[in-house]
Amino acid sequence: MTSATSPTSAASATSAASAAEPVLDSYRRAAIIGGGVIGVSWAGLFLARGIDVVVSDPREDIEDLVRAGLAGITPALAGLGLPTGNLTEGLSFEADLATAVAEADVVQENGPERLELKREIWRAIEEAAPAHALLATSTSSIPASAIATAMRQPARLVVGHPFNPPHLVPLVEIVPGERTSEATVERARAFYAALGKKPQVLRKEVPGFVANRLQSALFRECVHLVAEGVVTERELDEIVTSSLGPRWAVGGPFRTFHLGGGPGGLPHFIEHLGRAMETTMWPALGDPTFDDATVATLVEQANEAFGTGTVEELAAERDRAQIALMRALGETPDSGGTRA
Amino acid sequence: MTSATSPTSAASATSAASAAEPVLDSYRRAAIIGGGVIGVSWAGLFLARGIDVVVSDPREDIEDLVRAGLAGITPALAGLGLPTGNLTEGLSFEADLATAVAEADVVQENGPERLELKREIWRAIEEAAPAHALLATSTSSIPASAIATAMRQPARLVVGHPFNPPHLVPLVEIVPGERTSEATVERARAFYAALGKKPQVLRKEVPGFVANRLQSALFRECVHLVAEGVVTERELDEIVTSSLGPRWAVGGPFRTFHLGGGPGGLPHFIEHLGRAMETTMWPALGDPTFDDATVATLVEQANEAFGTGTVEELAAERDRAQIALMRALGETPDSGGTRA
Structure with a gap:
């Protein structure tokens, strides 16, 4: 192409x-x-x-x-x-x-x-x-x-x-x-x-394409924060579902920071918060590995957080919530092309 | 503490x-x-x-x-x-x-x-x-x-x-x-x-606390992908709102990967996809800077993507969508403590 x-x-x-x-x-x-x-x-x-x-x-x-x-x-x-x-x-x-x-x-x-x-x-x-x-x-x-x-x-x-x-x-x-x-x-x-x-x-072939790269970037920091004992898996998940998740369901990261920049929009955001992010936050992000201690922590906390239901039950629950969300945002597909 | x-x-x-x-x-x-x-x-x-x-x-x-x-x-x-x-x-x-x-x-x-x-x-x-x-x-x-x-x-x-x-x-x-x-x-x-x-x-004081660290980790890769011309800001935002955003509104990253691991849950995910992520994806993530060329690209694309409304109008639209989402997930607060 x-x-x-x-x-x-x-x-x-x-x-x-x-x-x-x-x-x-x-x-x-x-x-x-x-x-x-x-x-x-x-x-x-x-x-x-x-x-x-x-x-x-x-x-x-x-x-x-x-x-x-x-x-x-x-x-x-x-x-x-x-x-x-x-x-x-x-x-x-x-x-x-x-x-x-x-x-x-x-x-x-x-x-x-x-x-x-x-x-x-x-x-x-x-x-x-x-x-x-x-x-x-x-x-x-x-x-x-x-x-x-x-x-x-x-x-x-x-x-x-x-x-x-x-x-x-x-x-x-x-x-x-x-x-x-x-x-x-x-x-x-x-x-x-x-x-x-x-x-x-996508305009270029890059490893992992886009969504999985973004997911992987965020998850790296998730693993770091849990491995360092800042939060548990359950707490981190609750932080995401009560802030970043709903925000990014409604507007992507660029739109979010455009609106976070006030009347000056994204350009203002970059000059003020973006440069601070570059100099202080990005260098502070974690670089975890799945070593034995980290894996043990992750598995133990997963059992604690998700051990109460089968993966199948939890997935069905997730899917119902996701459909409710899509319906609220008017994003369910129309039902054209019927077979029934 | x-x-x-x-x-x-x-x-x-x-x-x-x-x-x-x-x-x-x-x-x-x-x-x-x-x-x-x-x-x-x-x-x-x-x-x-x-x-x-x-x-x-x-x-x-x-x-x-x-x-x-x-x-x-x-x-x-x-x-x-x-x-x-x-x-x-x-x-x-x-x-x-x-x-x-x-x-x-x-x-x-x-x-x-x-x-x-x-x-x-x-x-x-x-x-x-x-x-x-x-x-x-x-x-x-x-x-x-x-x-x-x-x-x-x-x-x-x-x-x-x-x-x-x-x-x-x-x-x-x-x-x-x-x-x-x-x-x-x-x-x-x-x-x-x-x-x-x-x-x-939070259990420890870390720079940026948790939500902003996660946001910053994902945004770093967003800036990289746009600076590299893989996607535009508008396209990246659409990718997030049609995948990761709604997913993380419904369940956090750990729960998502627990369910992504099939019947074996998060332990299975870590052993298979997690280790692949560590060895191939994390090292491939970008390390962008807000240099002149990157800022010019970001500002130009922001004007193109968000220039049609004032920040105030766009924020009001976002807030309405967010409330609809919270309502769909049963997460609006009760209306106790009335003054009216």
């Missing part, structure tokens, strides 16, 4: 979303490669949007796993206002990769994060998928450029990295490789927007 | 909140020292909770500034369900510091962030305030230990650092100095909880 996306392109994503039906008319059949947690989540969303889904995964028990997974996320899909009446009507399974993608309008691959395996998978997909199919990988850590070296048409592959779980969290990071075409990027953007997601096209 | 606060102390904060009336019965009169943005916000919250407020600030136009400020935040107070009918009935002004605090049950100081000035102010407050008054400073950067060296009774001073704006964002970081008494800490916790805030007691 050579040309940078213009800052106004967010507007086109929005208009694409409101024209969801026509876009999704071109996507009647999806191949989900890899039926783990991410694959199941994509499958559920695609199905709820009226797209037939064939799941390809070599595991013998894949059908049971996927059906159980879909049953698990159905309440969240329904909570988002999506139709879930006959969710699995369009679901099928096909272990053979070439057969699975042979009639796909979109291929969303969620295989293990191993470069050689991804190259092998994508070489096979490219051979067998229709020429019109949109080809996307959910990878969180492998650049499309590296995978596409194995492909005859590297222009066709793009990263479509969801934030977990994909059926619920709006963000999809679209990360073009060096040779991904502009047309592929725009098709991916329109497709994810039509699904009700909030796609964001 | 010698003894660490137990992890179960969150429960006592909650029960203090539900017993708001009795606690606030002991706080009939507050002295707000410094009538800037933070002072006005505290004043509005105190007044809405039925506490008389005397504002002490040497500026000649302070009364106009505070009254205008209170009018500005009244919609947000009302949005939180607090009574605002006769908000300024209990409001008065007193430039003389000693007179202002002479009958105060609580003193909340919001002066400039200069150590010598704070020492001078607190020496004067200590001389003039009643022996029972709760003494708190809103400072975001000066430890109570450093201010209290000038006081005869350092056990009485505690940091009560709000997250801006104090009337709206639930968090108050209570940061005891080396000589702050346990009794002072517990009184502060009960007082802020009774106001409907979510106080959190």
Whole structure:
């Protein structure tokens, strides 16, 4: 990808979303490669949007796993206002990769994060998928450029990295490789927007993309503060949910500091608080490691803070709260593309 | 403060909140020292909770500034369900510091962030305030230990650092100095909880306390990614509001990764994704500076992203969204302590 996306392109994503039906008319059949947690989540969303889904995964028990997974996320899909009446009507399974993608309008691959395996998978997909199919990988850590070296048409592959779980969290990071075409990027953007997601096209391939880099930067300081005994995990979580979390749900870090700068906005903020941050705060941030003592502290406090419920119960609780939040902010997807 | 606060102390904060009336019965009169943005916000919250407020600030136009400020935040107070009918009935002004605090049950100081000035102010407050008054400073950067060296009774001073704006964002970081008494800490916790805030007691005095350190860690990477041209400010903000923000509004970073670890929870997360984060992501994070080129980029993009509204308009929009979010999560304060 050579040309940078213009800052106004967010507007086109929005208009694409409101024209969801026509876009999704071109996507009647999806191949989900890899039926783990991410694959199941994509499958559920695609199905709820009226797209037939064939799941390809070599595991013998894949059908049971996927059906159980879909049953698990159905309440969240329904909570988002999506139709879930006959969710699995369009679901099928096909272990053979070439057969699975042979009639796909979109291929969303969620295989293990191993470069050689991804190259092998994508070489096979490219051979067998229709020429019109949109080809996307959910990878969180492998650049499309590296995978596409194995492909005859590297222009066709793009990263479509969801934030977990994909059926619920709006963000999809679209990360073009060096040779991904502009047309592929725009098709991916329109497709994810039509699904009700909030796609964001990155202008450069950087390790971890954007959301995971930011998450990792904040988490490093979290680990430091707990390891140093400034707060417990539970206390730190409560600090975040009662300040930064709701703030950043409503406006991002730049908008927040623009408003924190008073009438002078972000420029004023940078000159006053920003420079103080650079000279006194950034150098004071921690540089923790997961050594034995730190891991022991983290595990002990996690048991104390979260030991009262299963991960499944806690996740369901989180998902209900997240849907309530999205509803309050008017950010649940419309329920176009019904299947029920 | 010698003894660490137990992890179960969150429960006592909650029960203090539900017993708001009795606690606030002991706080009939507050002295707000410094009538800037933070002072006005505290004043509005105190007044809405039925506490008389005397504002002490040497500026000649302070009364106009505070009254205008209170009018500005009244919609947000009302949005939180607090009574605002006769908000300024209990409001008065007193430039003389000693007179202002002479009958105060609580003193909340919001002066400039200069150590010598704070020492001078607190020496004067200590001389003039009643022996029972709760003494708190809103400072975001000066430890109570450093201010209290000038006081005869350092056990009485505690940091009560709000997250801006104090009337709206639930968090108050209570940061005891080396000589702050346990009794002072517990009184502060009960007082802020009774106001409907979510106080959190830190176990150690560290520069920037907790929320601002976390914010600063994430913002460093934001500046890096924009300076490197990976995303624009607008795009980065949209990435955060569509992923990390809502996630952290619902559960903090540790809970999020506990749930991200699958059935194995946080221990599983650390062993697999955590160690990968340590070895590949943390070393790759940026180390930006506010040099001329970076500042020019940040200012240009801020004008492009936020130039369409005044800071005041954008802040009002943000506050409305934040209140809707808090309401959806059941986190607005009850409307006890009515004045109307």
